[in-house]
Amino acid sequence: MPQYLAPGVYVEEVPSAIKPIAGVGTSTAGFVGVVADDVAMPLLPGRSGVQADGAVEPADFHLVAPAGVAQLVDGWETFKNLFGDIQPGNQVLAHAAYGFFNNGGGRCWITRVAGGGESLDDDLIEALETFTAIDEIALVAIPGAVSDAVQTKLVDHCENQYLQDRFAILDGRRTTTLTKAAIQGGVRDSSYGAIYYPWIDVGVTDDDGNPVYQPPSGHIAGVYARVDTERGVHKAPANEVIRGALGVETLVSKQGQAGLNPDDINVIRRFDGNITIWGARTLAGREQSEWRYISSRRLFNFLRESIDEGTRWVVFEPNAPELWSKIRRNVGAFLTTVWASGALLGNTPEQAFYVRCDETVNPAGVRDAGQLVVEIGVAMVRPAEFVVFRISQWAGGIQ
Template identity: 30%
Template structure:
């Protein structure tokens, strides 16, 4: 430096004493793709644009409210089972005979509608799976497309969700298309922050399109980006696998490419996202209001003894077909009246509530991932954790039934969501789809490695084009070692000491040859001992001889 000085004086030279630090990247930033009411930010379109939000209020502000939900009431064409008909006495008047005939019809109708709120199917156009009993039954079917993103976002935030990205690929004016959702995935290529990919609307597609889209999700995460994790749902996962074989279909249809970058959960969830207080006869399709009027009228004839009271209630029921022309206050009053005097009306609303609350679990699991990452760390398996806003899984899985889900010869592990007495609904599985791999069997192992790789990669960019000499090697090694030491101290790496938990290797003759240096290549090898969950705990009891 002395040769550079020309004027006598005192010169200050500062030198960096410490290497650059590695900043840990975010691990729980899911990206949701689907359909919304609108996509607008103060007049600027957000359609097909990844947009970051951090609350349900922001989602509603930018993307609108819930999708329309109008249900039709239909009846299967088979003989109904009803109680024995009443027989009018020989001296009965014509009016009495008319009422007895109406009561007999009402009994058949009430029998047919029984169990309406227990129909587990959420899609329209099915066959016997929509019936509500062994004989002729009424059932509810959604008129139009079943959009899942809005209520899935509610489930995400209820289970600990935070910052996330939303890609709106369309509004509710048209159906769900696999091509549009796939294009939404490609839009995420330029976004650095998202670490998870969730598409609840995938299961609303036809089966073939659903599996195609899910394969695209895995390819995006494991091949194109290599730094994301896909959370998948089982198509038809609201039904029992023994009856529907939905698990076998999933395993047969899903390709085996990049299975370590995705996990799937079964069964679907009965949530409590939509309260029955938000529902009314406005959720009944206009074409089915006449059917509802007929059923409620027959119920009144069956259950109300006073003829005067019957006529009063029926007069209210007959207002339903004209409700579209009434004011909101008048309709609210009519809804309250029907709720108070017509048990069958409440049963129909309960059936609609059940259908709207039936949701695939991927969004809830994205919330669980976020909550576990924020409270314990990405290295903690997102399992043995209870789900919020969930009353039960749609299928009650026992110990024996989970064996094939968790461990399968094909390696495609399915994580179970189970109910335990006194413990509620728990996530009872922590495997990726690569269940036979000793490297990437567990979700937390794969996601921890993604976090380490991305954090080190971004920090090391500062040394691109630096001299490929010992000073640079030592600086990089120190930087990575300091970062891994901090991760080890927080329990992210296994080992009683840092030396047992990781090692960093760089240098000529160790990771590089002289030819590598001539070609401008600096090679660093990092070995880490990642923590794995204690999936199976074995406790051995044995008797011993009495010692005193």
Template identity: 35%
Template sequence: MTLEAPGVTFTELAGGSHPITATGTSTAAFLVSKIDSADKHKQLQLLSYNSTTSEANSLTDAEKAAVKGFFDNGGSNCYLVKDIDTLKNLPVQIVASPSSKIAMLADLAKHCADMGDRMLIISTDDEKKPENLMQLRNNITSVGSNKYVAFYFPWVRPAGSASAVSPVGHVAGAWARVDGERGVHKAPANVSLDGVTDVSVSLAPGDVGTWNEQNVNCLRVVPGRGVVVWGARTAEKGEPDWTFLNVRRLVSFLESSIKESIQWAMFEPNDERLWSSLRRDIGAFLTAQWRHGALKGSTAAEAFYVQCDEKTQQQAQAGTVLCNIGIAPVKPAEFVKISIQQLTS
């Protein structure tokens, strides 16, 4: 740069920080039996329901209802896939199958646990027999993938239809809508489902409590609001940290965002300069999440910590950089208790 006259000049230099980019949270995948009549697609991306009439012309009625329910309720991007091997290579965070049998659902649950960045939405295959859902739940959760699975009951009745359908697509859309409006940290519950008018089984408050104890999320009709999602639990009952699905999804989101954004650190000199860069970048990202309401605490120090220094490296194997990260996720107010006292004059 040649200076020709007195004055102040600026030179822009590349910064040393590597901002962490938030990954997506609301792209869905629906496992279907057949996508098109020519059977040429193993996967198909849809950005609207209209695409199902032209490109995905071989979906069953149940599969069409799930895809329509997804877009009706706020979803904007989904994939149709025919097998789990294809699913492994797709950037999805929500998985559902409106018509799979128990064996396939168990495989899908294991897939979600193995991937660690997605959750499976399940409902019973018979909308009028709650006991079938319990059998299904016991068979699915036996594979050890409980915290990556969310169960919903009962089925829903679409507007203008006399038949009930699985709610998995509608619920997936509601997850996507809440992610967009509030963030993945917000529990996708106490929200109305669009495009449906009723449920296949009416649930009394006592019924809802019974299902809630089994970590099954209920759908119920609320006067003036239509069909409302009335639960936000995973199928996990043994580990309290993973009871709520928004906590599971938040942690998966944080993990995938950090993992994808610190690839630059590979093969860098393993010294204090690297450790301080990781502390700075991860700390800045988590601070932004705390300010957005995803983490609790009156200060950032109460919301999370990032340890990456000489002490943590003593715990790591040679050639490994170890970062210890702790967070305080916000859990939903599942029960709200109000005490009213009548005062006498």
């Protein structure tokens, strides 16, 4: 406390007890894919690409980004400068990245593997680990990788107890057999991932003019980002048009989807010429019905990560009622903002959530162990997956 020796008026700055919790980002993606070492790269600005005698000048071209190193990509031009324009040596990853930005994505991290090794699956799995330390990543995909080993590792990555702040977008297998086993393979159920079927036509054809279908995960990650921006993470990324998609590899009817939806396969369908995401489920399975919907899992990830980052100032503070009161105010203010955005169910904040941090959850034994416990409950808004209109004949008059 300062000493006052001379008479006069003194003004002190007092730290506010309210330390606002900022919502974390939810739409930065992480992609892993194959880019060959010898892909053609664009010219550096102001260079001609040729020597005086007409020979090619390699120093005039961008160098392909090193394999196994995560690169921040904030637009399609950045992608081309790091990995080249769309071509046979990078086609799957390039189409995924283009689809991400075209559908509303803004930032992503990309780690390339060169391919051509003994085990591509092992290379992809190893590259995935480069994302572990990048905190801003919230969506992860390995476009076109549909093996059980890679997709299971992708789900494991998102479920990692030290992460649990990201969501896996999986591509379904290329099959015409409309069953969970055929489309999902042996990948286990998890609320930290969702799978999409079928692959999509983005205008690429082979030498005979036949469509070369592409995995949808990159485009769908862009749709997630677009919905997050326009509506919020609590809005299911479904009933949304995939920009740049011209068709689907397999047309699935309403009857066909009736056999897939209960098994948590999200179907991409054609409606009035638009290629539309027509599913909103995670791979949680019946055993985890509370995490059935993508929006529920991703909203919970958002809440947990935001509160985690916004309350780090609490660590090592005196564990006493004054601190508990500050925590209740700070977390309550954040959740009130979330409720006001329409993400929580309830006519009032009191109906939408509660925050408990007092002696009932922090008895002496807990405090002696160096722990501070905060109990939070939230009422989730679920998507209207089945909309039912009951229509009957009416004779008229007052109902």
